[in-house]
Amino acid sequence: MKIVEVKGLYKNFKELIALKNINLSVEEGEIFGLLGPNGAGKTTLINILSMVKRKDLGEVKIMSKDIEKASMEIKSKLGVVPQEIAIFEELSAYENVSFFGSLYGFKGKELNDKVNQALKFVGLEDRMKDKSKHFSGGMKRRLNIACGIVHEPKLVIMDEPTVGIDPQSRNYILESIKALKAKGTTIIYTTHYMEEAESICDRIAIIDRGDIIALGTKEMLANLIEECSTLQVTVREISKVEEAKLLVVKGVERVQFEGNVLTIYSRREVTNLDQIIAVLIQGGAELTDIHMKELNLEDVFLNLTGRALRD
Numbered sequence: 001m002k003i004v005e006v007k008g009l010y011k012n013f014k015e016l017i018a019l020k021n022i023n024l025s026v027e028e029g030e031i032f033g034l035l036g037p038n039g040a041g042k043t044t045l046i047n048i049l050s051m052v053k054r055k056d057l058g059e060v061k062i063m064s065k066d067i068e069k070a071s072m073e074i075k076s077k078l079g080v081v082p083q084e085i086a087i088f089e090e091l092s093a094y095e096n097v098s099f100f101g102s103l104y105g106f107k108g109k110e111l112n113d114k115v116n117q118a119l120k121f122v123g124l125e126d127r128m129k130d131k132s133k134h135f136s137g138g139m140k141r142r143l144n145i146a147c148g149i150v151h152e153p154k155l156v157i158m159d160e161p162t163v164g165i166d167p168q169s170r171n172y173i174l175e176s177i178k179a180l181k182a183k184g185t186t187i188i189y190t191t192h193y194m195e196e197a198e199s200i201c202d203r204i205a206i207i208d209r210g211d212i213i214a215l216g217t218k219e220m221l222a223n224l225i226e227e228c229s230t231l232q233v234t235v236r237e238i239s240k241v242e243e244a245k246l247l248v249v250k251g252v253e254r255v256q257f258e259g260n261v262l263t264i265y266s267r268r269e270v271t272n273l274d275q276i277i278a279v280l281i282q283g284g285a286e287l288t289d290i291h292m293k294e295l296n297l298e299d300v301f302l303n304l305t306g307r308a309l310r311d
């Protein structure tokens, strides 16, 4: 079942087109990634889905209801974890989560149980009485998540929840997101870290300049690249590598140099390993390592836009 359906969505900020003709759907129970560089339009899309901003044009349905006609009903089943940490520094972790839980009408034992469960979920049960102003950046991010999921929403929207935190907290958060999915929650996850999108998302939409330029599983996205086989060769004498000679080998599309490593992109249907090695040996470059590189979403982005995903 589709839990989110977006058709022909547009959003402008004066003359800037922040979103143009966005079409996508999110299946119930999946982790759906929105991957794109800074300024691509991820937050704008998330803000529209979470009803913080209004769309200009198009149709957005969540749980089969139009977001503008059934906003109250949808909001009760929706959890939002914003990019900016939205917690009260002077309150304890427990008080923060309890406040958000009470906004959804929970009280008494039911509220207490939900708060304890949410804090346990993000690994803050031992620190629940501490004021959040004493927390590290990673702990504040985890508390932010607990506030967004305390009411056990069916759909959780997370906007770059791992920005600027240590690797340990990041892993903790990624594991909690997988655990949320295992409980049946649907998650929309925005990030500009392609490793995160690759590791937790079932499907990924790549967004650039307000436009979805590709959508699918990571395997489907990698298949979009025509020059599919990617050979990485480390040589002792990079100056002896003759790019022009490599480029005339059948199937070779592109050669990239980085220090002593060269990456050779070839069309997928061509077998040319023998010829490539022969060219390098004849030139006297001296090979020290050679392996096939697996294509990742960074390559997909570069291939589709001609630009790197990261700044």
Ligand SMILES: Nc1ncnc2c1ncn2[C@@H]1O[C@H](COP(=O)(O)OP(=O)(O)OP(=O)(O)O)[C@@H](O)[C@H]1O
Pocket (backbone or CB within 6 Å): 013, 016, 018, 036, 037, 038, 039, 040, 041, 042, 043, 044, 045, 192
């Ligand atoms: N309120 C606003 N007024 C004017 N322009 C805006 C506003 N909000 C966003 N924009 C612009 O819209 C574009 C998309 O921004 P958005 O924040 O959605 O991108 P993003 O992919 O979430 O990037 P980031 O990761 O940096 O948050 C950017 O060019 C941004 O400057």
